[in-house]
Amino acid sequence: MPPEETAITSTTDALPAKPIPVVDEASRPFFDGALQGLLMLRRCCSCGTFMWPVAGIRTPLRPRCVECFSGDLEWAPSSGKGTLYSFAIMHQVYDPAFAAEIPYNISLIELEEGVRMTCTVVDCANDELRIGMPLEVIFEKLSDDIAIPKFKPSA
Amino acid sequence: MTATSAIAGLGMTEMGKVYGRTISDFAGEAIALALEDAGLTASDVDGLLVNGNGSVEMVPTLQMSLGLEDLTLMNVMSAFGSTAGTMLQYATAAIEAGQANVVACVYADAPLSEGVSSSQGRYSGGSFMFEGLAGLPFSYGAYAPANTSYALALRRHMHLFGTTHDQLGAIAVGQRRWALMNPRAQMKKPLTLAEYHASRWIIEPLHLLDCCLVSNGGVAVIVTSAERARSLRQPPVYLRGFGQGAPGDRQRAEREPAVHTGAKRSGELALKMAGVKLGEVDVLEIYDCYTYTVLVTLEDYGFCAKGEGGAFVEDGKLGPGGSLPTNTGGGQLSSYYMWGFTPLSEGVIQARGQGGMRQVPKHDLVLVSGNGGTLNYHSTTILSTHAT
Numbered sequence: 001m002p003p004e005e006t007a008i009t010s011t012t013d014a015l016p017a018k019p020i021p022v023v024d025e026a027s028r029p030f031f032d033g034a035l036q037g038l039l040m041l042r043r044c045c046s047c048g049t050f051m052w053p054v055a056g057i058r059t060p061l062r063p064r065c066v067e068c069f070s071g072d073l074e075w076a077p078s079s080g081k082g083t084l085y086s087f088a089i090m091h092q093v094y095d096p097a098f099a100a101e102i103p104y105n106i107s108l109i110e111l112e113e114g115v116r117m118t119c120t121v122v123d124c125a126n127d128e129l130r131i132g133m134p135l136e137v138i139f140e141k142l143s144d145d146i147a148i149p150k151f152k153p154s155a
Numbered sequence: 156m157t158a159t160s161a162i163a164g165l166g167m168t169e170m171g172k173v174y175g176r177t178i179s180d181f182a183g184e185a186i187a188l189a190l191e192d193a194g195l196t197a198s199d200v201d202g203l204l205v206n207g208n209g210s211v212e213m214v215p216t217l218q219m220s221l222g223l224e225d226l227t228l229m230n231v232m233s234a235f236g237s238t239a240g241t242m243l244q245y246a247t248a249a250i251e252a253g254q255a256n257v258v259a260c261v262y263a264d265a266p267l268s269e270g271v272s273s274s275q276g277r278y279s280g281g282s283f284m285f286e287g288l289a290g291l292p293f294s295y296g297a298y299a300p301a302n303t304s305y306a307l308a309l310r311r312h313m314h315l316f317g318t319t320h321d322q323l324g325a326i327a328v329g330q331r332r333w334a335l336m337n338p339r340a341q342m343k344k345p346l347t348l349a350e351y352h353a354s355r356w357i358i359e360p361l362h363l364l365d366c367c368l369v370s371n372g373g374v375a376v377i378v379t380s381a382e383r384a385r386s387l388r389q390p391p392v393y394l395r396g397f398g399q400g401a402p403g404d405r406q407r408a409e410r411e412p413a414v415h416t417g418a419k420r421s422g423e424l425a426l427k428m429a430g431v432k433l434g435e436v437d438v439l440e441i442y443d444c445y446t447y448t449v450l451v452t453l454e455d456y457g458f459c460a461k462g463e464g465g466a467f468v469e470d471g472k473l474g475p476g477g478s479l480p481t482n483t484g485g486g487q488l489s490s491y492y493m494w495g496f497t498p499l500s501e502g503v504i505q506a507r508g509q510g511g512m513r514q515v516p517k518h519d520l521v522l523v524s525g526n527g528g529t530l531n532y533h534s535t536t537i538l539s540t541h542a543t
């Protein structure tokens with residue numbers, strides 16, 4: 001990565017909007033659940049293993065159970081409880097919409113169901129983040145139609 | 156076992172902030188240079204293996220752009236940064252089976268544009284807006300997926316084993332010392348540990364100088380039979396052993412793919428095929444998208460125990476004059492970023508004894524690693540100046 005970076009300048013007070021997820025058919029149950037305060041995962045109907053619904057940022061809904069290779073999967077809610085598995089603090093501005101929030105955390109949460117998911121922890125200063133700390137899900141409404149999960153330290 | 160194939164030609168274009176050229180142009184020049192290096196011509200080529208970092212030009216029609224005719228081996232290959240090694244493996248299999256004789260393996264890309272920061276370029280995810288759950292990470296500001304996922308992996312290693320930035324910095328400083336002896340290196344100034352520490356955070360715990368460069372350019376190698384290579388212009392670089400390791404990642408609690416990588420299995424397979432022991436390796440060319448990648452790969456190859464990589468590298472043994480010469484061209488951290496063709500190209504130069512000021516005196520066995528995804532795909536190749 002070269003040393004220079006694009007300067008973030010603004011001629012108005014309005015910041016660009018942060019990206020809001022676009023719901024498609026495959027992800028609708030996840031986002032419907034989020035609006036109701038549920039963190040929806042995929043669960044194997046055959047062996048009960050829970051999974052994060054997609055394998056990565058450019059991947060479709062998982063077609064098979066990662067444990068038993070069954071193709072019979074369903075949506076099922078997580079307890080919403082987990083621990084902090086790892087975290088990183090973003091300092092680089094890739095999107096001006098996040099410039100005011102730098103430095104902010106990107107975290108991996110390990111849920112009680114054994115699933116690791118990428119998310120962010122709120123209500124916790126960066127220097128208070130500790131691997132293993134107990135966390136619980138909350139939901140932030142980005143619009144009338146979209147809410148996304150975030151995590152906060154457990155009471 | 157006795158090597159059946161060898162690298163007979165190496166071609167490297169100008170690399171770095173080289174603007175105004177197409178990816179195909181870099182690929183074509185790299186192949187032309189590799190053929191000239193070998194003493195062959197384009198009409199000798201009957202195999203073409205193409206590797207590109209998600210670009211639109213490194214596709215099957217590259218053959219037509221280059222005017223190559225009557226090929227009997229032709230494919231686009233990708234296991235991300237591990238691909239260079241896997242191409243050598245499949246080229247060798249085709250040559251052994253009599254399916255091809257002269258195989259050109261090429262990587263080229265041009266992610267940099269003049270006046271545009273790499274943070275706004277193709278590798279950083281600014282254009283990765285997807286529908287559904289694929290788009291969710293961007294709502295958290297998780298851009299630059301590679302930087303983010305390697306930062307999370309490194310944090311895990313630091314948590315489990317106490318790995319420090321002094322230790323990671325020793326890798327960056329050592330490779331810069333090598334780069335200063337490489338005319339092709341993009342980074343031309345010395346680097347101190349203090350300067351490494353002072354480099355800004357990209358995504359903590361990754362400093363700027365934990366991260367590789369971004370480069371435009373192309374590299375190609377020509378693979379042919381060991382016998383034919385002996386009659387060509389350059390000293391043959393024999394392909395003695397191959398191995399792959401793709402351990403998978405279910406994103407579940409049972410495993411830690413961030414700290415246990417496929418380098419272990421791929422290294423075991425390649426060494427076994429070559430019939431050599433780790434301790435016999437003279438030169439290491441380790442895939443280094445980040446300083447951490449070098450550290451964790453050394454652990455998984457077995458140069459030290461899991462978790463002891465930091466202490467292992469801290470004394471500078473990887474740098475010039477050290478006991479384990481590693482990334483002797485400066486690597487992707489300090490010289491040029493050509494995916495797996497960065498460690499491979501320097502491995503060929505060292506095995507031939509053509510490293511100039513940076514040549515390692517004993518270079519009979521060179522181990523080259525490739526790594527792709529977030530430590531998900533590994534390849535290991537054993538190069539040698541001797542067929543057995």
